[in-house]
Amino acid sequence: MEAKLLIDGQWVEGGPLLEVCNKYTEQVIGAVATARREDVDAALAAAQRAAPIMAELPAHKRSEYLLRAATLIHKRRDDFARTIAAEAGKALKYARAEVDRGISTFTIASEEAKRLHGETVPLDAVPAGEGYFGFWVRRPVGVIAAISPFNFPLNLVAHKVAPALASGNTLVLKPASTTPLTAVKLCEVLVEAGFPAGAINLVVGSGSTVGEWLITDPRVAKITFTGSPPVGQHITQVAGIKKITLELGNTSPVIIAPDADLDWVAKRCAVGAYYNSGQVCISVQRIYCQREIYAPFTEKFVKASEAMVVGDPLDERVDVGPMIDPHEVDRIDGWVHEAQASGARVLTGGKREGTVYYPTVLTNVQPEMKVVAEEAFAPIANVIACDDFEEALLQADATPFGLQVGVFTRDIDRVFRAIKRLNFGGVIINDTPVFRADHMPYGGNRRSGLGREGVRYAMEDMTNIQMVAIRLNG
Numbered sequence: 503m504e505a506k507l508l509i510d511g512q513w514v515e516g517g518p519l520l521e522v523c524n525k526y527t528e529q530v531i532g533a534v535a536t537a538r539r540e541d542v543d544a545a546l547a548a549a550q551r552a553a554p555i556m557a558e559l560p561a562h563k564r565s566e567y568l569l570r571a572a573t574l575i576h577k578r579r580d581d582f583a584r585t586i587a588a589e590a591g592k593a594l595k596y597a598r599a600e601v602d603r604g605i606s607t608f609t610i611a612s613e614e615a616k617r618l619h620g621e622t623v624p625l626d627a628v629p630a631g632e633g634y635f636g637f638w639v640r641r642p643v644g645v646i647a648a649i650s651p652f653n654f655p656l657n658l659v660a661h662k663v664a665p666a667l668a669s670g671n672t673l674v675l676k677p678a679s680t681t682p683l684t685a686v687k688l689c690e691v692l693v694e695a696g697f698p699a700g701a702i703n704l705v706v707g708s709g710s711t712v713g714e715w716l717i718t719d720p721r722v723a724k725i726t727f728t729g730s731p732p733v734g735q736h737i738t739q740v741a742g743i744k745k746i747t748l749e750l751g752n753t754s755p756v757i758i759a760p761d762a763d764l765d766w767v768a769k770r771c772a773v774g775a776y777y778n779s780g781q782v783c784i785s786v787q788r789i790y791c792q793r794e795i796y797a798p799f800t801e802k803f804v805k806a807s808e809a810m811v812v813g814d815p816l817d818e819r820v821d822v823g824p825m826i827d828p829h830e831v832d833r834i835d836g837w838v839h840e841a842q843a844s845g846a847r848v849l850t851g852g853k854r855e856g857t858v859y860y861p862t863v864l865t866n867v868q869p870e871m872k873v874v875a876e877e878a879f880a881p882i883a884n885v886i887a888c889d890d891f892e893e894a895l896l897q898a899d900a901t902p903f904g905l906q907v908g909v910f911t912r913d914i915d916r917v918f919r920a921i922k923r924l925n926f927g928g929v930i931i932n933d934t935p936v937f938r939a940d941h942m943p944y945g946g947n948r949r950s951g952l953g954r955e956g957v958r959y960a961m962e963d964m965t966n967i968q969m970v971a972i973r974l975n976g
Contacts (some may be wrong), residue, residue, distance in 0.1 A: 516536060546722070556671060902948055
């Protein structure tokens with residue numbers, strides 16, 4: 503597959519081709535044109551020209567196009583899934599699940615496009631408002647720069663593109679350079695679905711060039727970015743006066759109370775830790791157990807980890823495929839060896855084969871170790887003993903991050919203590935932090951980001967409130 507850039511409804515040549523590899527075999531599976539400065543400028547100009555057209559497009563039309571896009575993705579479900587599995591290294595069963603979620607995200611957006619509304623304001627609630635009628639409406643911000651990561655090359659793109667179009671905005675999309683082919687296929691679908699030229703534009707290239715040109719351009723009214731905290735910090739420093747949504751990761755904790763079903767929890771934690779080779783912002787990384795269940799849980803979790811099938815993600819049986827590139831394998835292997843040198847124990851895993859890193863369970867870790875303190879973004883999990891539930895809450899919350907946390911207990915008192923004490927954007931009870939429904943508000947506190955995704959909530963961030971006050975005669 504050799505792909506071009508999408509600018510103003512046309513597929514254009516762009517700059518030098520960027521080769522895309524199968525992350526397991528490391529063989530080239532396609533290439534896409536990279537964007538030069540003039541290509542990014544043309545994409546932004548096209549989005550700016552299309553902004554008033556999209557803003558005036560009736561809600562029922564936006565809804566119709568989004569639903570058509572969902573239908574077209576469904577027709578190409580297997581093609582999308584195999585592309586994701588090859589270019590992202592995601593196990594085919596999970597790639598299919600991602601495609602299904604992408605279909606759902608566009609379907610939800612088609613519904614929410616018809617629900618965008620305002621409210622009346624009783625201005626006469628104060629003396630100065632007597633004789634006035636007030637209401638507010640939501641208006642699209644205009645041009646949105648959407649910068650997406652490699653780990654969900656369809657659904658995390660969908661969470662930026664679908665609500666932006668649903669709320670009448672235009673976009674310039676920059677997908678991850680390691681996984682651009684899925685985004686190309688999605689843009690093909692959006693063009694076929696009927697969106698006006700310039701409503702969606704696709705540019706490919708590095709963050710230091712293409713990404714920087716987008717975030718600093720004054721024509722961009724909003725930036726939506728998923729990636730690392732350092733890049734998120736940089737965006738806030740250089741973007742200027744723009745709306746910004748940032749999703750920046752986590753060191754996702756799980757707290758297990760003694761009354762939990764340990765067999766169920768062990769299996770759920772294994773899926774949560776190793777799904778997509780742990781390369782998920784909400785992957786299970788820190789597991790806190792009270793001491794009376796520490797040994798039996800750890801034994802069950804090791805067995806569940808060793809039961810994961812590792813190999814070629816295009817093999818239907820496989821659970822865990824490769825990491826996104828060899829440098830990431832080098833990084834996590836170094837972190838694990840560094841932890842071992844400081845006293846940590848590896849109960850299973852801790853080994854690599856090519857671009858694959860095996861599911862790894864560590865114990866005897868310390869809070870300052872990188873495997874605990876920093877986002878691993880790899881198939882590793884730490885099991886940590888605590889004296890009681892209160893200590894588990896304290897340790898789980900002792901992090902600069904705050905995206906999602908899982909708590910396993912049947913005790914309603916523990917549930918509400920956890921909700922009150924844990925400073926996370928999402929508290930998931932009796933499941934892992936990996937749980938996400940695509941219509942719920944999703945996002946983090948602290949260093950985990952700004953704003954919320956989830957179609958309705960993203961649309962609120964992609965619109966401005968316009969207040970109208972009418973002085974009545976008489």
